[in-house]
Amino acid sequence: MSITEKIKQKALELGFDLVGITDAAAVDAEQAKLLAEWLDCGCAGEMDYMHRNFRKRIHPSELMKNAHSIICVGLNYTPQKIKTNSQNSAAIGKVANYAQYEDYHPFIKKQLFKLADFIKSLTKENLKFKICVDSAPLAERAIAARAGLGFIGKNHTLINPEIGSQILLGEIITTLKLEIDEPIKNSCCDCDKCITSCPTGALSADGKFDATKCISYLTIEYKGRIVSELTGKIGNHIFGCDECIMACPYQKNAPVCKNKEFKFHSNRANLDLQKILDLSEDEFKIRFADSAFERLGIERLKRNAKICLENLQKKK
Numbered sequence: 001m002s003i004t005e006k007i008k009q010k011a012l013e014l015g016f017d018l019v020g021i022t023d024a025a026a027v028d029a030e031q032a033k034l035l036a037e038w039l040d041c042g043c044a045g046e047m048d049y050m051h052r053n054f055r056k057r058i059h060p061s062e063l064m065k066n067a068h069s070i071i072c073v074g075l076n077y078t079p080q081k082i083k084t085n086s087q088n089s090a091a092i093g094k095v096a097n098y099a100q101y102e103d104y105h106p107f108i109k110k111q112l113f114k115l116a117d118f119i120k121s122l123t124k125e126n127l128k129f130k131i132c133v134d135s136a137p138l139a140e141r142a143i144a145a146r147a148g149l150g151f152i153g154k155n156h157t158l159i160n161p162e163i164g165s166q167i168l169l170g171e172i173i174t175t176l177k178l179e180i181d182e183p184i185k186n187s188c189c190d191c192d193k194c195i196t197s198c199p200t201g202a203l204s205a206d207g208k209f210d211a212t213k214c215i216s217y218l219t220i221e222y223k224g225r226i227v228s229e230l231t232g233k234i235g236n237h238i239f240g241c242d243e244c245i246m247a248c249p250y251q252k253n254a255p256v257c258k259n260k261e262f263k264f265h266s267n268r269a270n271l272d273l274q275k276i277l278d279l280s281e282d283e284f285k286i287r288f289a290d291s292a293f294e295r296l297g298i299e300r301l302k303r304n305a306k307i308c309l310e311n312l313q314k315k316k
């Protein structure tokens, strides 16, 4: 078995669903142009970090001197269907599926450190590794697509034909030279279900994505008061949004997450909006420890809960 094959086998043993390898070359010029245009048109809104480190984001080798390969992994996070209590008449806020698990950043990083240790044990070379999960300035979807993990769909997510879109990504950039994979074919065809499903029109037919309209951005990243033209379209999404993902035909028969170590919290799926409004700071810290909610904080969670309640009351 080659060293590349051993690494891939180990990644799967560590609980990842997908693994692929690409080189450390820059993302292709067309994608770099798309990123630059996206930034220039203000589509990143107040995510200032997206404007920093542009060169690094498209040149992975600038994140590590003498980088040769990038090992890309994917973790399927499609949750089990949760039984809801039909007797319960409480007003409920919906939480994006990924946020119903423990915070994925430390979870994936821990597994990637184990993978890096395994690689060190295979060779006497003095190797370097850089582990990236979300927060590093790296165009993760473009790199994962190049490593063959999936294709980038019209909903802008990386879609794997067998697993769908609900895949969290992580990478190891390394000085080790490995065999690389080929990208797979883009199979979105003429479907536009994701575009028409977006309640706020964040996705458009010309391939553009305006994050400032995306419910995920508005409810998680945006710190200010959400404008009234958009609050009514947020529905009862209290944290993030999966509409464009769930509308995708590739998501229809997606297998559920099989990684038993990736802790799922069923009490984070549907939040009782009134209880959220009554939550104290201490209760928030206990209930949402080690979760994506920590990034949001209690104030913004309550801002979102109020919007959801108003929207549900209007519907009555």
Ligand code: B12
Pocket: 027, 030, 031, 032, 034, 035, 038, 047, 050, 096, 097, 098, 133, 134, 135, 136, 137, 138, 139, 140, 141, 142, 152, 153, 154, 155, 156, 157, 158, 159, 165, 166, 167, 168, 169, 170, 207, 208, 209, 211, 214, 216, 217, 220, 221, 239, 240, 241, 242, 244
């Ligand atoms: C900023 C950010 C956001 C922003 C902006 C999202 C966006 N589409 O850019 C907000 C807060 C809205 C967001 C939301 C979500 N995010 Co986010 N986010 C990021 C982050 C940090 C950077 C993304 C980025 O570079 N955006 C800039 C745009 C221009 O890049 P892009 O859309 O990826 O496009 C690139 C290519 O796809 C290509 N391209 C551009 N336009 C087009 C158009 C077409 C048609 C094609 C084919 C290609 C193409 O060129 C671009 C440059 O390389 C990444 C982590 C990372 N470091 O990469 C996570 C990441 C993309 N997010 C992730 C997730 C899970 C989500 C949510 C599903 C969470 C949720 N349920 O609420 C939603 C999905 C929303 C969506 N439809 O994209 C995952 C995506 C995994 C996957 N399978 O794709 C990532 C990779 C984090 C991770 N490590 O797993 N996110």
